[in-house]
Amino acid sequence: MGISPSDNPIDDTRTLIKKIINQSKIPLSLDDIHKRLPVLYQTDHQNLNRLIETLIRDNAIHPWPARSRNRKPRFWNQDMILFIRQEILSALSKSRRTQNQLTDSVRKRLFGCAKDASIKQIKQILNDLLAEKRVFSHPPIGRKKTRFALQAVRVGDYLGKLLTEMEKTCRNLETAHVTPAQIVAELQKKLGLSPDVRPQPQSVSQPLSNAPQPDCSEQLLQKMIEIEPGAPNQVPVWIPDLRKVMHLSKHEFDQAVLKLAGDGKIYLDRHAHPAQLSPTEREEMVTDHTDACYVVAVMRKGVL
């Protein structure tokens, strides 16, 4: 029994192509693939192209654009759009970036794809991420440019000048026995805000919002007991159940729960694997600026 090739060389070649692409750390052109095929299985480019098309149709591999100055298309086992999404999120997880910083950083990781097409693609995907609220835009401060981040904007960063003026005004009016609270009340009137709305104290884990929130602490605690009569005895309350009965917007509810935690009235358990949650499931949980996802609220002892 001598050495002989397989019965079905076309299928074998197709399998080999898929293997070569899967094992590669970068997208490969037809020439690259051809060079890596064993001699016995090398075939002309037309055949190779046909086989690759079948693989693309079966979603086993994905097309990638050519390198700049080179019109040869490439192929890889990773979808380019998903790849760029991951790269954007990964870049922003390290720090906030301007658009240019972000596109440069991501473009460097696209294996030499043509510049204009890459930038256009990156911007498009960035807009999608902004729409999905996976990424947030931070307006410019002073002469700085707009930046992007994985967390919502921090209001405190924009209040520099306002705070300075406020302090100056407070010092000026101190001699006239006008308290800061009176100044704030007057400010609220001028801005047309309700006098009952008081600015909430900041806690470390709270994402910030642009408008002051009503204090729902007592209502939240009462609802916890309604849902779970054992709540005062540290029986956990499932956060989506609590959200349903509070009838607040996501942001208001999250803020209120985080405030209660910050005030030491409840503690929150985190989801062990938040990346596994679907977007709908994530929406139901409470999230903070660190992207932690809280699933259960437990009343501390002695709160009620």
Add this chain to the structure above:
Amino acid sequence: MDNPFRSRIVSTPWASGEIEVPEINAEAFDFCCNVLNRVRSEKHSMSVLLTGQTGSGKTHLLNRIQKHLKTISRLHLFLAVRLHTSPNRFWRHLRKNCVESLEKKTRNNRSQLDLIYLRRLFLECHKRTIPTAMLPDLTDRIRLQSNISLAMTTAFENLIRKVNITDTLAWLKGYSLSEYRLQKIGLPPPENDHDVFEDEAREFITELFRLAGDIPIVLCFDQIEALQRYPNDDAGLFTFGQAVRTLHNETQNLLIISCVQSFFLGDLKRAVMAPDFDGMSEHQKHLDFMTNDQAGLLISARLNTAVEDENQKAEIMKTMEAGLPSLLSGNRGTAREVLTYAAEVFDRWCTPLHQAKSKTLKSDPDERFLEKELSLREDAAMKRMTPDHLDEIIQGVIPTLCHIRNGHCKETDGLPIPDIDMSLQCGEKITRISLCNQDSMNSLAARLRRLMDRMKEGEGGDNLILIRHSERRIPPGAKKVNEYIQKIKKRGARWLTPSRETLSVLDAIRSLLNEAKSGDLNNAGQPVTEKTVRDWIRKASCDPAWDFVESMIGDTSEDMSGRDPDILLQLMDILKSERIVWLSDAAETLNQDTRALERMIQPGLYRIGYLDGPPSLLYDMGSL
């Protein structure tokens, strides 16, 4: 110097050598003990639902309860069940695990099983030494009082007399025994009807608890999350809910403790009926985050085992305590997080001082970690694997693997079909699987005959798969069985005999997935998610496992001969003379389809080595 903070996970309530810090979760511990006291005094079963974040110490608490029960004068039984099972064999899994727990030694080096029966005997006659002649009468009385079957009392008598212990334990666990072994131990065979297997297991368990009399039994359910075969699968949780309510209502001496991760509470509530959830959560307790003091005590207790020099200990403690307030602020601070932090600080402390080498554990990438873990677990499974494990492995992992392979593939959970243990639906196609792993030829013949009759009536042979452990050979003398197998194969059914190697890989995969689901899979302190494991399994080359899955849900339009030992023997003969041969050439010589032959080959089982191609190559492993 070994890092004393590296072991962070208590994998089972039976683990020994765990360092105790009574102040941690003290309230939950006292709470469970108080409920147990009430079970004893009020003589009715109760339940506790324990929740907590990953790493908060749920299994550790069960471990503590188990040790505590050994030290108190009153007799208690402790059973622990990890729910690594499918909803369709829940009660059989429970039976096996309960008996395994009862096998564990307790006071006076006696097993819990022995203590149950000895105590009942003592209560009947109040004598320390019981003459053999009295046994039948005492046994009768026990049976009458507690409605215990003759088989149960016979089994226990075997155990206390230390006669045929291995086979008796196998019977108690629900394993299949040959007619000869059953006769030896004087016990009846199980019912032949598949429908009854789960009922039989349920009755066995309630009977066992009745036999325990008024001895309080702590029954712990851990890793409930593993009941989900795939995301949003509710069938297992639903069955669990029903089972707990049954146990609660039909017994008077049980404390049922169910442990669930906080993030899973919503899934559990959704899947389980409201009365069943109330039944399992009569009392609820949530495990708190640690305080600074508790964290300090934990660190100190661990340090004492590794560092003798008091000055060094003080220095390390000071460094570690400095970081605790920040670690324990803002909704953080489980025991596992504290230990992870302490492990890193310990490593850093060891390195700059050029102390005796610390075994610094750098985390591998998750893929490398999973490869190593799979290999270790596979080796462990190989050592303990017996043919009896086939059923639970197949039912426990195949639906999950099929779903990973093909997201449209799921186990159907409709009304049970007689003699069909699992039905897998992939798109339009339904594959029925019957586990023909009985040791008893009579039972096997009866099942095969029923399957054949059903095929006659048009209940399709094309998508029927019969599975038996390769080491459970059918003797040539079992004529009826051999005849039925040939007839069933002729009608299109497939006969698969996975090897010990294949089952070991499947068991290892099952173990990895279940631990990831329950939050207990850690790569140097970082949790490895279920999704990571599933994605890795999808891409990894666990060839025996994937070959097996493919043989079940793959294309059946080709002639799939199943694993024919004759063909494999002929192949071995070819390899003895040729040593190395192309798979295609071997298939041509044996007059077999190349792909069918490829599927038949189990690397290592028949000493046939296999190199993946294309083109694929076979070689004689004996020549290495």
